[in-house]
Amino acid sequence: MESIKTQVQSVQGKPLHIKKAAVIGSGVMGASIAAHLANVGIPCYLLDILPQSLSSEEENKGLTLEDPQVRNKLATTALKRLGKMKPAAFYDPSFVERITPGNVEDDLRRIQEVDWIVEVVVENLDVKKELLAKIEKHWKPGTIVTTNTSGISIEAMAEELSDEFKASFMGTHFFNPPRYMKLLEVIPHPLTDSTLLEQMVAFCEKVLGKGVVLAKDTPNFIANRIGTYGLIVSMQEMRDNGYTVDDIDAVSGPAMGRPKSATFRTLDIVGLDTFVHVARNVYEQVEDEEEKQAFALPDYVQEMVRRGWIGEKGGQGFYKKIKTDQGSEILSLDIKTLEYQPKNKVKGTSLDAAKQAKQAPNKLKALYQADDQYAKLAWDLLKKVLIYSAEKVGEIADTIVEIDQAMKWGFNWELGPFEAWDAIGLVESVKRMEKEGLTVPAWVKEWVAEGHESFYEREADQLLYVNKGELRELQTRPTHISLKDKKSKKEAVLSNSGASLIDIGDGVACLEFHSPNNAIGADILMLIQQSMDEVRKNFKGLIIANEGRNFCVGANIMQLLMEAQSGEWDEIDLIVRQFQETMYNLKYFEKPVIAAPHQMTLGGGVEVCMGADVVVPHAETYYGLVEVGVGLIPGGGGCKEMALRASNQIESIKDADLQPVVNKAFETIGLAKVSTSAHEAKKLGLLRKSDPIVLERDAQLYRAKQEVLSLTNAGYRAPIEKKIKVVGENGKAVLQMGVYMMHQAGYISDYDRFIANKLAHVIAGGSVPAGSLVSEQYLLDLEREAFISLCGEPKTQQRIQHMLTKGKPLRN
Incomplete structure (x- = not known):
């Protein structure tokens, strides 16, 4: 017992650093826990028992129960199953490579290489006790061992194990599916070292992004x-x-x-x-x-x-x-x-x-x-x-x-x-x-x-x-900033029906949306403009974040539909211009702007983020320019920003071909792709590779605040606008040929093709020669013209109406 105390005291006050883990038990729960460890960058072993018999396919191949691929079959099959799970177990499918399959007979000795062992076998006390006894034989003193159980006694599991082992042993009850469910119940053994317990709780919150509660060792816990x-x-x-x-x-x-x-x-x-x-x-x-x-x-x-x-x-x-x-x-x-x-x-x-x-x-x-x-x-x-x-x-x-x-x-x-x-x-x-x-x-x-x-x-x-x-007093971590709490203390500087500007301390302000579904309307645009004036005079920088169920589902399409049905084209033109100008001014604002999206961030919500100096998304951010689904194209700068990113991507590469990069951006918008995670949003080009992803939702606003302060302390200078290289008329023809082929194959409808051709005209830069350099305003004008013309189309109005009443896209 003395040795473990000495080791724990040596790390007291330091964060727990887990470089590698082992998950034992490759059922749905065990495999999903391994997937989430892989999600946060922790490579791990996934081990299971040996199979008792061969499949007919294995027999036909001449394999035996001694072949490694047969011995590891349960774990490798689990990994294949993970890749097909819906909702997805991985932030990025490639993260499966961080998991090494194996079996407990051949590979249990590998637990000496890891910092955390998670037992996730069947909910049977005798089975768990037997496995824990085997684990202790290979266990390296000080290595954390936890059991994932929904209600079996932690003390009963460890009753025959040494006190030294018990000091590093506790329950970690993940809720299913582990990637998505916030709750993690941590259940200490009576002899669990208290410092190690505190470190483990902090680790699970900060690194795994969990909401941790300490439960007592009672049936089914809390x-x-x-x-x-x-x-x-x-x-x-x-x-x-x-x-x-x-x-x-x-x-x-x-x-x-x-x-x-x-x-x-x-x-x-x-x-x-x-x-x-x-x-x-x-x-x-x-x-x-x-x-x-x-x-x-x-x-x-x-x-x-x-x-x-x-x-x-x-x-x-x-x-x-x-x-x-x-x-x-x-x-x-x-x-x-x-x-x-x-x-x-x-x-x-x-x-x-x-x-x-x-x-x-x-x-x-x-x-x-x-x-x-x-x-x-x-x-x-x-x-x-x-x-x-x-x-x-x-x-x-x-x-x-x-x-x-x-x-x-x-x-x-x-x-x-x-x-x-x-x-x-x-x-x-x-x-x-x-x-x-x-x-x-x-x-x-x-x-x-x-x-x-x-x-x-x-x-x-x-x-x-x-x-x-x-x-x-209800204690909260310094990294947990609550906008609701700030507003209750009368720290809102500005407010209207759609948004509020809140002082979150240290010279940083946060713009919070609170309209229905956080949809962007004239009220939010007005407060963004007013907030820039306020921040310019009294704050170091601006964060755009909120605590709604979703960050932002896009623009207020009901208002747009009403204006279109009434033929108020000047009013629609004014609304789109106001949106574009607000996003442009936000992008070139003289103080740092940080966006912190979470959950559904669609259409106009993405366009708000695209102009930020840094985007700090929560890992569970479902991000996409989805306007095609309602018969439109992005009209608040989304097309322009995707064209700009394509141009930037090939800028420093000699003889680089812009067309494939533009093709990808066109496809992302044209197919209304929505990421299944913030990681995938980076692969789609909707987030920058440098944008930091946050696992702990409660600490997201704090991280955004640190980005503002860091940029300010580094002597922040607003970005300078530069020209955008476009693929022009020839590139547009390439895009439209692709649209034609999809239409001929029956993948898209006549009206989908009509919209896609409008989008191709905008993102290609219109009817200019290939390789032309154009301004942001030029592309914004193309965007606005296409957007307004689509608003006048009866089929677009039908799509908007269907989305408002049915909540899903209409293929007309």
Whole structure:
């Protein structure tokens, strides 16, 4: 034990540096964890057991069980499967090369080369114990060893291992899929070294980009304990009170601040067999009989599993998709008859009220304040979850904060249980619970009796939360900057209906979009202009970032459609000119401009970023110039910027051919390509190779701020405009020939071809000789002319209308 203490103390205060890892177990979860390690630049081994038999293909090749390609088959097959996964497991498909497949018989000794060993084998205590014993034989003291488990006891797994091993051992429960799910529950063993634990938490947050919560070593830990309980409450409520699958999902989705998949769609996605396994884990391990019965599964659930109706992977579950003459139809299950019936569109005053309200707390409050059967159902679903969560404070987690964060990050709830309790009114809801005969935990009653009206309170500049009967400050990392928190402290310098300029300290301002879907309209353009004036006088630089679900879905196409249908061509010309001029001025602004996009960043959102000195995207940024999908081309400088980047790319290369580079840019815009990650956006040429990608979403704004300060300290000078080399008339003919071939092959429609030819004219530089040097304004004029002419086309207007009403492109 002394040796590990010495090693840990030697690194105290330093960040954990993991150069290489080993993942043992190549099932879906293990392979996906390996993929995410590869995503963040950590090469790893992926090991599994030896296969027990040969496939017919292997026999035909004359292979034996001793051949290396057979011995490594499980891991190599897993890597092939990763490449086909949807959503994609890798930020970039080439990252698969960072994973080396192997097997535990031949390659377990390789764990001496790594800094982190992740065990991800089957959820069976005996199997895990056996493997951990083998790992210890090859283990290099000080190497971190973690187990990925959804609920098996960490202490029980390690009971036969040495204390020295236990000091480096803990649970790391990744949520599936590991790339996309933010939650990572870290579960320490009683002997886990505290310094190593702190370092591991910081590493998982900063390097893996996870939201980490410390969980206690109890059945199913935090998120699955509370989440499973809530799902069973919904099942029991449906069975006992005659509600339908459609009723429960209508109430337990966005109306309550939960995902659209609500209850039963979520279960179909997860798999009913997986859910039953997790529920039984609690049922079999808890000792309190009342709690045990709370996790007892209804008979109809067990019958569904027996029949194989386990959800998507079984072809049917609580929902079933069938083909009809009109296409397809979704049916929902009647649990009384176990027959499927057409989905029922659920309506109610409470649901309407929730839909009209803005933001999750207000939606939840509106839902409960109504007086209909769905308001009552919402109350009956939530009240038990709130009480159960309160009962588990101290048992499954130290504070209410871990429970709230686990549910938000692991189940995608907008509000954790205690935040939801605050939203509906703590004092009144406790009275109602007691009136209905429910037992409210004593600590909650005592808190209310002391005169408190919520679990979270704001005092001056601090956010406080209740912990053991006292208010404690909610600590946040210095790298976590909250725009919401800044605005609550009245630090917004400018604001209108579409955006705000917020002082985030150290002489840096942040422009935040907050229009519906963060779509760019006249209000946002006006505030960008006003913000440049303000920053010019009072700040070192400007960041463009926000905390919306998506960074920006593009321009306000509804406003554009209304103007086009009214024939207001001068007004459209004015709007497009204003957009172009604003983006141009932003690009050549005398102070540094940094953009920090995340999630969906489309059309005009990309054009806003393209003029920034540095773009600091979150890794999960889905980035693309998608205007062709609504019958247009980029009109705010997107075409011009792609032509400029093509010109810059070949500028320093002697005798370089510009045409292939322009062809690629044309294809990216013409096919409305959207990246599946920030890494892919670089490959598409939409982001620069030098743009830094951030894994930790909560630290993205901080990183953008550091870029502003770094450029300022280096004596920032605004960029100087230079001419753009274009492929001209001859290059345009090449592009249009490609369009013709695609049309002839049936890949694009007549109208797609019409739009593509307009795009070719713009990105080629119009009717000038090949190799001509043109100005940015020249290309902007071509862009605007093509954009406005397309607005007048009936088929473009049809495409815009279809996107607004159906949410997907129309091929007309």
